[in-house]
Amino acid sequence: MLIANPIYDVVFKYLMEDSKVAKLLLSAIIGQEILELDFLPQEISGELDLVRRTKEEFIPQLTVYRLDFSAKVQTEEGEQVIIIEIQKAKLLNDIMRFRKYLGKQYQNPDYFFIKKTQSGKEIKVGFPIVSIYFLGERLDKLQGIPIVMVNNEAIDLYSGKKIEHREDFVESLTHKSYIISIPDLSEKKRNELEVLLSIFDQSSIDASHHILNVSEEDFPEKYRAVIRRLQKAASxxxxxxxxxxxxxxxxxxxxxxxxxxxxxxxxxxxxxxxxxxxxxxxxxxxxxxxxxxxxxxxxxxxxxxxxxxxxxxxxxxxxxxxxxxxxxxxx
The missing domain is CATH 1.20.5 (Single alpha-helices involved in coiled-coils or other helix-helix interfaces)
Structure with missing residues (x-):
């Protein structure tokens, strides 16, 4: 089956615009069932542009593709709303772009809600943020690892024990991240998530680099909607x-x-x-x-x-x- 290469921004955006497909992909990455998923109004899609330096000269400026979702997920404590932020870059030019955008997310007033404490006091609490980074280049110290999860934990400094219950203050100021190294996806397919993310595997590209040749049978039935969406994009x-x-x-x-x-x-x-x-x-x-x-x-x-x-x-x-x-x- 021929599918469009989702490493391209336009294809990735086409893929994620399908709510069913986006829920499948994001649920698999974060390991939580997504009950509802909505594009946030401040969705940002980086454009390819040229910045004028002088009257005669233009300098290319690479902007990272960004996409935000509001997701209602099922947790052990019940339903919870989280913000899922996706950034995707072919080149690791400047980590500051990632940091600046993440800083804006923490400042965004729309990402807060009013909650009552046990004492009845109303406080402003931030929605938990989950960031997902799709990288087109390998990270030096993480080569060979296709998916890395960075999980925020609260630790009792004296005992060294992990604090199991979650605290709004901590949730508002820290976040969980997933780093997906696209070049490393071709090496390992040890579980369903690595199989699903092999849609980014560049080892089966055609001469134009626009099309990948995959076998639909290699993917679990529940994820075949993702493959078919990419097949449609190719046409x-x-x-x-x-x-x-x-x-x-x-x-x-x-x-x-x-x-x-x-x-x-x-x-x-x-x-x-x-x-x-x-x-x-x-x-x-x-x-x-x-x-x-x-x-x-x-x-x-x-x-x-x-x-x-x-x-x-x-x-x-x-x-x-x-x-x-x-x-x-x-x-």
Missing amino acids: EQVVRNKMQLEDDFLSELEDYERMIEEAKKEVEKATQKAEEERRQKEEERRQKEEIWQKMRQVIEKCHAKGMSVEETSELTGLSLEEVMTIFNSFK
Whole structure:
């Protein structure tokens, strides 16, 4: 079966716009049953754009694809509303983009609700945030691990024991994260989640990189709606055109980054050359100073022996004016 490659932003967005499919995928990742799932009104989809630097020059700027959901999940304590934030990037250019966006999530007033404490006091509490990162490049220290869960825990510092009950204050200020390394998905398919996420496995791409060839039978029946949604995306001409636009942009970005690297190397060479010339001039100055000091010592001896300016000038090769200046400095 031929499916559209979900590593492309346009395909991933098409996939997640189907509520049934989005619930299947997100429930599998977070390991909780999602009862209801809604796009949040502040959904952000990063656009591929160019930033003007001068009148003649444009600089490519990569913006990370972002998507937010409000989800009602089933927990041991009952139903709970959480915020699911997804960020997806092909390149690990700048971790600050992830941090800035996460900071905005914590500040968003729509992500808070009023809750009564056991004493009856009303307090403002933040919805728990779950962040999911799809990465197109491997992380240096996590190679070979396709899915990493970073789970916030409350620990009794004295005993070292985990505190099992959940506290709103802690939930409002910490969050759980899932990091999915797309390049590592091809190596292991040990459980249903790794099988499901193999829709991102790039080992079966076609020459254009737009299409993946998968076998529907490899996926559990409950996840086949995901595969069929991607199959439908592959047949959409608008989707395929936008995939090509993403390719063109990334190609421009790579060219730009190469230009930056070459420019850096040229600057490095120029800096090294300038430093070498500076050192050479400094050495020449030091040598001249050394010669001059020796010459001064000779002139001082000539002066001490009562030799005239003319005799000293003839002996040293210095002009009468230079000798006279040095003689006068001895007075």
